[in-house]
Structures are given as structure tokens and as C-alpha cells.
Amino acid sequence: MRRTPRDTAESSRKITRRGLMLGAAQVAFAGTLAMRMRYMQVEQADEFRLLAEENRINIHLIPPSRGRIFDRNGRVIAENENTYRITMRREDAGDIDDVIRRLSVLVELDPAEVKRAIEEMRTSPPFLQVTVADRVSWESISRVAVNAPALPGVTPEVGLSRVYPQHENFAHVVGYVGPVSERDLARYEDPEPVLRIPRFQIGKVGIEAKFEEQLRGKAGAKRVEVNAVGRVMRELDRREGATGADMQLTVDSDLQDYIKARLGEESASAVVIDVENGDVLAIASAPSYDPNKFVRGISVADYNVLRENNHRPLASKTVQDAYPPGSTFKLVTALAGLEAGVIGPDDTVYCPGHMEIGSRRFHCWKRSGHGRVNLENSLRDSCDVFYYDLALKVGIEKIADMGRRLGLGTAPDVPMSAVTDGLIPDKDWKRRERGAEWRIGDTVNASIGQGYVLTSPLQQAVMVARVATGRAIEPRLVRSVGGVETPSRGGGTLDIDPTHLKYIRKGMFSVMNSRRGTAYRSRIALDHMLMAGKTGTSQVLNRVVNSKEVPWEHRDHALFVNFAPYDAPRIAVSVVVEHGGGGSSTAAPIARDITLQALFGGTPPLDAYPSSDRGRIEAQQQEIERIRRERAAAAAAGSRA
Incomplete structure (x- = not known):
């Protein structure tokens, strides 16, 4: 049936109205999208830039230097020494066993320590560094550093360890430090992050334990740039921590x-x-x-x-x-x-x-x-x-x-x-x-x-x-803590x-x-x-x-x-x-x-x-x-x- 001119005109008006509505909707959508893009690119630029940075920047804690202990005449009773260690991070390493195998070719590893480290990595958070070898030589550290690209997640580090130069003389007074244990962490309601640094040392007995908070100091932090496999490429900036307070005892x-x-x-x-x-x-x-x-x-x-000696050392x-x-x-x-x-x-x-x-x-x-x-x-x-x-x-x-x-x-x-x-x-x-x-x-x-x-x-x-x-x-x-004399x-x-x-x-x-x-x-x-x-x-x-x-x-x-x-x-x-x-x-x-x-x-x-x-x-x-x-x-x- 042929359409009349009136019907044709009515149909044309409807099509034009729908086209305008669709065009308006498209314009509105495009405008909204443009505004959203502007908001994200301009007004939220800093926030998204930070998110992008976090994808390639890691923050590492820097262990504080423990306060030293002196006798009444200024002779050292307890101090710190540099030690070299090799750590590994599970989230960066990927295949732990394969990385350990490659590492063992370069450095002599203690099987017992390796076993302990693997168990610790599998039970700890993946981002936590775990010590694989401690007190290694400078030559070993150098070999690991040269072969770093083939050892994802492995980091050679210089750390501090406690040393008692007078050995037996003040053992019962000053005591000693040791790595933080789960038992130590259980004593704190909210343990400080520094206590989770691999092999971080705290006082176990004696003055080292009684003055732990003063001697420990405060941790610093550093930002490092990492590549796709987690390998540290460079250090971006560093905030040093606070060294622990030095102590002077009254003993001679x-x-x-x-x-x-x-x-x-x-x-x-x-x-x-x-x-x-x-x-x-x-x-x-x-x-x-x-x-x-x-x-x-x-x-x-x-x-x-020591335990079986009847003189009870x-x-x-x-x-x-x-x-x-x-x-x-x-x-x-x-x-x-x-x-x-x-x-x-x-x-x-x-x-x-x-x-x-x-x-x-x-x-x-x-x-x-x-x-x-x-x-x-x-x-x-x-x-x-x-x-x-x-x-x-x-x-x-x-x-x-x-x-x-x-x-x-x-x-x-x-x-x-x-x-x-x-x-x-x-x-x-x-x-x-x-x-x-x-x-x-x-x-x-x-x-x-x-x-x-x-x-x-x-x-x-x-x-x-x-x-x-x-x-x-x-x-x-x-006698004094942090230079402040005790009464x-x-x-x-x-x-x-x-x-x-x-x-x-x-x-x-x-x-x-x-x-x-x-x-x-x-x-x-x-x-x-x-x-x-x-x-x-x-x-x-x-x-x-x-x-x-x-x-x-x-x-x-x-x-x-x-x-x-x-x-x-x-x-x-x-x-x-x-x-x-x-x-x-x-x-x-x-x-x-x-x-x-x-x-x-x-x-x-x-x-x-x-x-x-x-x-x-x-x-x-x-x-x-x-x-x-x-x-x-x-x-x-x-x-x-």
C-alpha cells in the first residue's frame, strides 16, 4: 500500500528526532569520558604517578646501629662490627630451589642454614628478606654481586653484628644479643617492623636486654628502583635511622x-x-x-x-x-x-x-x-x-x-x-x-x-x-645513658x-x-x-x-x-x-x-x-x-x- 505524503513526512520527523536524541546521548557520553579523562590525567595525576612509582620502587628498612657500652674509663665493653651476608626475597626469586642451586655454585653454603632459610621463606610473607648465608667473606659477596642478573631475589648485604671485645669478663653483666625469635615477637603486642629484619639482633639477657629500647635505636629507610624480576637497579634516596644510645657503666x-x-x-x-x-x-x-x-x-x-659444667658458668x-x-x-x-x-x-x-x-x-x-x-x-x-x-x-x-x-x-x-x-x-x-x-x-x-x-x-x-x-x-x-648521668x-x-x-x-x-x-x-x-x-x-x-x-x-x-x-x-x-x-x-x-x-x-x-x-x-x-x-x-x- 502506497504511503501518503503525510505519512512520509511524519516518519521523517520521527527519524530526525531519534537521531537527535542518539546524537545527544553520544555527545553526553563523549563529554563525560573527556571530563573523566581530564580528572584522572590532571587532577589525579600525582596519585596515579605514585601508583606507577610503587610498581617499580621498593622501600627497605635500614637497621639502626646499636648503642655501644663502655666501662667507667671509656674502654669498650660492647660494640658493633660490619659483617657480610646474603639474603633472598621469595616474591622476587621465583623458583627458590633453582636460585639456591645457582647460588651454591658461587658460594659455599651450610646445608643446615639453607634448610632453615627455605623453611623460613615458605612460612614468612613473600616480601620478607631471609638470610641464606651469614658472616660470609668479601670474596663471596663480590662473586654474588657480579652474578646478580642470574640470581633473582638474592641480595648481598653489609650488616652490623654485636661483638664483645673483652669476651668472658662481662658476660654475666652485659649479657648478649641474638636474632629475634618468635618467642621474642610474642612479647610485643605490635612488634616494630625493624624486629622483622633478617637476623636483626636484640638483647637476650643482662644489660643488653634490660636497656633494649635505648640501645636499639630507630630504623631508617631507603627507596630502591627494581626491574621486572625484582633486581635492585639503583638506590633513589635514603633516610638514616637514629643510632641507639651509648651507655657507660660504673665498672672498671x-x-x-x-x-x-x-x-x-x-x-x-x-x-x-x-x-x-x-x-x-x-x-x-x-x-x-x-x-x-x-x-x-x-x-x-x-x-x-657450659650446661653440664658443675661450676655453672x-x-x-x-x-x-x-x-x-x-x-x-x-x-x-x-x-x-x-x-x-x-x-x-x-x-x-x-x-x-x-x-x-x-x-x-x-x-x-x-x-x-x-x-x-x-x-x-x-x-x-x-x-x-x-x-x-x-x-x-x-x-x-x-x-x-x-x-x-x-x-x-x-x-x-x-x-x-x-x-x-x-x-x-x-x-x-x-x-x-x-x-x-x-x-x-x-x-x-x-x-x-x-x-x-x-x-x-x-x-x-x-x-x-x-x-x-x-x-x-x-x-x-x-653511670650514664645517652650522655645523661644517672643519679x-x-x-x-x-x-x-x-x-x-x-x-x-x-x-x-x-x-x-x-x-x-x-x-x-x-x-x-x-x-x-x-x-x-x-x-x-x-x-x-x-x-x-x-x-x-x-x-x-x-x-x-x-x-x-x-x-x-x-x-x-x-x-x-x-x-x-x-x-x-x-x-x-x-x-x-x-x-x-x-x-x-x-x-x-x-x-x-x-x-x-x-x-x-x-x-x-x-x-x-x-x-x-x-x-x-x-x-x-x-x-x-x-x-x-
């Missing part, structure tokens, strides 16, 4: 070294305190260990040797171990009696060699007895019966209170690991901890430092420093009658300088350096035995405390020799030698010793000097290795 390296040599093969400990400000001048445990072995990764064989005996103080505790009992007013300096007690208390006989160390003794003579002769009698008059509560006033029963505030409180028992303690009532026999035993009483060598040094000065001295081990810890005046303290010091003077004194043979011969001290022997077995007839581990401990010079005290010393026998025969000579070494700041002249002893002392000094030279040479050789 030379004195510490001497003490280590003087203690020799004994299982022993010694502490020297400056009584003016509480500075710990030396704090040594023997035997010791080389902390460098732990930093580098100690072998199972080497660790077992891993233990910080000066603060971690607590011993019955033996007769050194008589200073506490005597002061408690004087302060309580139940005894005066001239009051006497008769010692027949024992004391009957109930159905039990408590013996004096001298079975034939000391006869009638006063306070001074009781200390000079170390008469046990005098203190049995005194303790019954005073009571355990006042004895315990005096012990605490002299610094016992509370952990000293020093940044070392596993610092013990020791134990100053009383009636409440026994009821609470043992579920039993206090007995008279407990008081008698405590009066001479046996029974439940336990003290550490550092506590003993604090005790005698307080007796020497009449001040509440606290030990200070850290002196000389302490205020003790709440103890100064006259009573003088009586105790006079008794301690007689111990050393009276011919009948228990430590007379270990006296100092120079009038201006005379020392005052107290011997102690603490039983390991609950019966009196001849030390030569029992195994070493069942023999008595030998203890000695002293201060010097007597007229103007400068230092306080504490020595404990485990299973050493008598305090007068074993611990006192060591303490005297340490005291002279500290007072003279080096080897003392022979006229400081009694004339009858000078030949032996001269030979001893030569032997100690030989030992120190050999140890220094071995340490230097170990450092070079």
Missing part, C-alpha cells in the same frame, strides 16, 4: 679482669662497691663464658659443655645465687642486739663450746669453746655461742628488721638478669610459706646466718658498705645509732688486725690502708664434716666481707667461693688481694703484704699477670677470627 675493666684471673678455676664470685656513691666497680662470677659465641650462634656441643652468681651467709650475718645480729639495748660492748657471754636449748645442743665452731667473750671478741673469734645467746634475747623479728635495713632480703636495683631477693625469714614468712610455726631453734640458726637465711654476694657487699658508712647505700651499675646512690643516713656502728667496725678491725682474729693472716700491712672484715663459712650439709672427706659439691661455702681503708672507707668487698671450705682460709686472701688491687688501681707493692707472705705473693702476681696476658692474646686472636 682492669679490676674486673684482675678479679677473673684471681678467682681462677674456682666456682666463685666477687663484688667491689665504691662506698661514696654506690658505684659497682667490679662484679664478677667465675667461671664465665664467651658471649660472642651466642651472638654468632653457639653450637650444641659448646652449649652442652652460665649463672650470674653475684646476683642470681643466694647462699647462707654464715658468720658474716653476725654483723646483723650484733647490731640488732645493740639497737634493742639488750647488750652493750662490754657485756660478756661464756662459751663452753656449745649451748643447750631444749633437748638440742647447738655447737660452736670451736668445740673447746672461747671462754668469756664480749662483743668485739665475739666478732674477732667468730664465737657462735655468743650469738646463740644474743638471738634468744633479741628475737627473730628485730634481727630480720636489721637485716632489711642493711639491704638484705630485697633484690638490689641493678639491670642484670634473674636478680634474687635472697631471704630474711621471720615468723610470718614461715607461717605463710611453710605452714608451720617459728621455733627457737630457727632463731638460733638464723643468728649465725644458717637455717633459712639466704643472701647474694651483691647484697653482702651492700651490707658491709652500709656498716662502713652508716648510709643507705644502693648499688649503681649504670648517685650514696644514700641518706641509716636509722642506726652511729656509736653502735663504731662497735661493729671495731670488731671487724680486730678480725683482720688482731693476732687472734680469724682473718689475721690476710691482713694489709700498710697502716694507711688497714682493712676491716668478717669471715663466714656456711654449711652445705646439715652436719659438720671434714671438707677433704666429702665430694666437692658437699663442702662448705667460704665467704668474706670487708671495707677499706678502716679510717676512711673507700670500697666495700664481698667474696663467695662455692664449696671452698673456710672463709678465713679461702675467701679472705682473695678479698684482700682484690681490695689492694682496687685501692692502688693496679698491682700493689709487695710491702702492702705481711713480710712472711711476700715471696708467695710475688709468685702469685707473676702468675696472674701471665694468665691475663694469655687471655688478652687469645681474645685478640678470637676477635680477628
Whole structure:
């Protein structure tokens, strides 16, 4: 059917209208697209440029340099050294096994380390670098760098590692560092990213652990350009981190070294305190260990040797171990009696060699007895019966209170690991901890430092420093952190009658300088350096035995405390020799030698010793000097290795 002109015109109008609508839609779409493109290319240009940069730029953390540790004279105790290592990143490496195979052609790899690294890469985030070989030579690093294009994901790096140039001398004080473990990370709610850097080292024990945050510093960062396979092409920029704070301790390296040599093969400990400000001048445990072995990764064989040694080289005996103080505790009992007013300096007690208390006989160390003794003579002769009698008059509560006033029963505030409180028992303690009532026999035993009483060598040094000065001295081990001096810890005046303290010091003077004194043979011969001290022997077995007839581990401990010079005290010393026998025969000579070494700041002249002893002392000094030279040479050789 033919269309009419009207129909044709109507149809043409409809087509024109639809064309216009479609054209308008196309124009609108093109306009919107143009506006979007302009928005993305102009207004969002910086954002998209950053995204593009991130496709070819990686950000790497730069480990901070750990703060160094010095002794009081500026000698290095702990520092950092450059080490070379090879790391690998799983997301860049692709086929890990193939890359390891190619790497092993260039560098000798430890199979155990390779196995550990592969396991770590497969369980860690793919972007995390994992150490494949540590402490490699410069030649090995060079070969890896030259062959970098064939080793995707592999990076030769220069890192820092902790080193202890004095080796064994400060192992128990400073401690050591080691790689961050999962156990370490678990201690942090939100671990810092720096802790995930491969083989990053943190403090494990000792001062290294106690001051970890100050010593660690803050990580830096660098931006590097990488190619399509993740190979670093160049470094774009770098932001250095903050170096950890340097620390200075109060200890004297030379004195510490001497003490280590003087203690020799004994299982022993010694502490020297400056009584003016509480500075710990030396704090040594023997035997010791080389902390460098732990930093580098100690072998199972080497660790077992340390762990199975019955002299316990891993233990910080000066603060971690607590011993019955033996007769050194008589200073506490005597002061408690004087302060309580139940005894005066001239009051006497008769010692027949024992004391009957109930159905039990408590013996004096001298079975034939000391006869009638006063306070001074009781200390000079170390008469046990005098203190049995005194303790019954005073009571355990006042004895315990005096012990605490002299610094016992509370952990000293020093940044070392596993610092013990020791134990100053009383009636409440026994009821609470043992579920039993206090007995008279407990008081008698405590009066001479046996029974439940336990003290550490550092506590003993604090005790005698307080007796020497009449001040509440606290030990200070850290002199400064980051150049900021820590406060002196000389302490205020003790709440103890100064006259009573003088009586105790006079008794301690007689111990050393009276011919009948228990430590007379270990006296100092120079009038201006005379020392005052107290011997102690603490039983390991609950019966009196001849030390030569029992195994070493069942023999008595030998203890000695002293201060010097007597007229103007400068230092306080504490020595404990485990299973050493008598305090007068074993611990006192060591303490005297340490005291002279500290007072003279080096080897003392022979006229400081009694004339009858000078030949032996001269030979001893030569032997100690030989030992120190050999140890220094071995340490230097170990450092070079």
C-alpha cells in the first residue's frame, strides 16, 4: 500500500528526532569520558604517578646501629662490627630451589642454614628478606654481586653484628644479643617492623636486654628502583635511622679482669662497691663464658659443655645465687642486739663450746669453746655461742628488721638478669610459706646466718658498705645513658645509732688486725690502708664434716666481707667461693688481694703484704699477670677470627 505524503513526512520527523536524541546521548557520553579523562590525567595525576612509582620502587628498612657500652674509663665493653651476608626475597626469586642451586655454585653454603632459610621463606610473607648465608667473606659477596642478573631475589648485604671485645669478663653483666625469635615477637603486642629484619639482633639477657629500647635505636629507610624480576637497579634516596644510645657503666675493666684471673678455676664470685656513691666497680662470677659465641650462634656441643659444667658458668652468681651467709650475718645480729639495748660492748657471754636449748645442743665452731667473750671478741673469734645467746634475747623479728635495713632480703636495683631477693625469714614468712610455726631453734640458726637465711654476694657487699658508712647505700651499675648521668646512690643516713656502728667496725678491725682474729693472716700491712672484715663459712650439709672427706659439691661455702681503708672507707668487698671450705682460709686472701688491687688501681707493692707472705705473693702476681696476658692474646686472636 502506497504511503501518503503525510505519512512520509511524519516518519521523517520521527527519524530526525531519534537521531537527535542518539546524537545527544553520544555527545553526553563523549563529554563525560573527556571530563573523566581530564580528572584522572590532571587532577589525579600525582596519585596515579605514585601508583606507577610503587610498581617499580621498593622501600627497605635500614637497621639502626646499636648503642655501644663502655666501662667507667671509656674502654669498650660492647660494640658493633660490619659483617657480610646474603639474603633472598621469595616474591622476587621465583623458583627458590633453582636460585639456591645457582647460588651454591658461587658460594659455599651450610646445608643446615639453607634448610632453615627455605623453611623460613615458605612460612614468612613473600616480601620478607631471609638470610641464606651469614658472616660470609668479601670474596663471596663480590662473586654474588657480579652474578646478580642470574640470581633473582638474592641480595648481598653489609650488616652490623654485636661483638664483645673483652669476651668472658662481662658476660654475666652485659649479657648478649641474638636474632629475634618468635618467642621474642610474642612479647610485643605490635612488634616494630625493624624486629622483622633478617637476623636483626636484640638483647637476650643482662644489660643488653634490660636497656633494649635505648640501645636499639630507630630504623631508617631507603627507596630502591627494581626491574621486572625484582633486581635492585639503583638506590633513589635514603633516610638514616637514629643510632641507639651509648651507655657507660660504673665498672672498671682492669679490676674486673684482675678479679677473673684471681678467682681462677674456682666456682666463685666477687663484688667491689665504691662506698661514696654506690658505684659497682667490679662484679664478677667465675667461671664465665664467651658471649660472642651466642651472638654468632653457639653450637650444641659448646652449649652442652657450659650446661653440664658443675661450676655453672652460665649463672650470674653475684646476683642470681643466694647462699647462707654464715658468720658474716653476725654483723646483723650484733647490731640488732645493740639497737634493742639488750647488750652493750662490754657485756660478756661464756662459751663452753656449745649451748643447750631444749633437748638440742647447738655447737660452736670451736668445740673447746672461747671462754668469756664480749662483743668485739665475739666478732674477732667468730664465737657462735655468743650469738646463740644474743638471738634468744633479741628475737627473730628485730634481727630480720636489721637485716632489711642493711639491704638484705630485697633484690638490689641493678639491670642484670634473674636478680634474687635472697631471704630474711621471720615468723610470718614461715607461717605463710611453710605452714608451720617459728621455733627457737630457727632463731638460733638464723643468728649465725644458717637455717633459712639466704643472701647474694651483691647484697653482702651492700651490707658491709652500709656498716662502713652508716648510709643507705644502693648499688649503681649504670653511670650514664645517652650522655645523661644517672643519679648517685650514696644514700641518706641509716636509722642506726652511729656509736653502735663504731662497735661493729671495731670488731671487724680486730678480725683482720688482731693476732687472734680469724682473718689475721690476710691482713694489709700498710697502716694507711688497714682493712676491716668478717669471715663466714656456711654449711652445705646439715652436719659438720671434714671438707677433704666429702665430694666437692658437699663442702662448705667460704665467704668474706670487708671495707677499706678502716679510717676512711673507700670500697666495700664481698667474696663467695662455692664449696671452698673456710672463709678465713679461702675467701679472705682473695678479698684482700682484690681490695689492694682496687685501692692502688693496679698491682700493689709487695710491702702492702705481711713480710712472711711476700715471696708467695710475688709468685702469685707473676702468675696472674701471665694468665691475663694469655687471655688478652687469645681474645685478640678470637676477635680477628
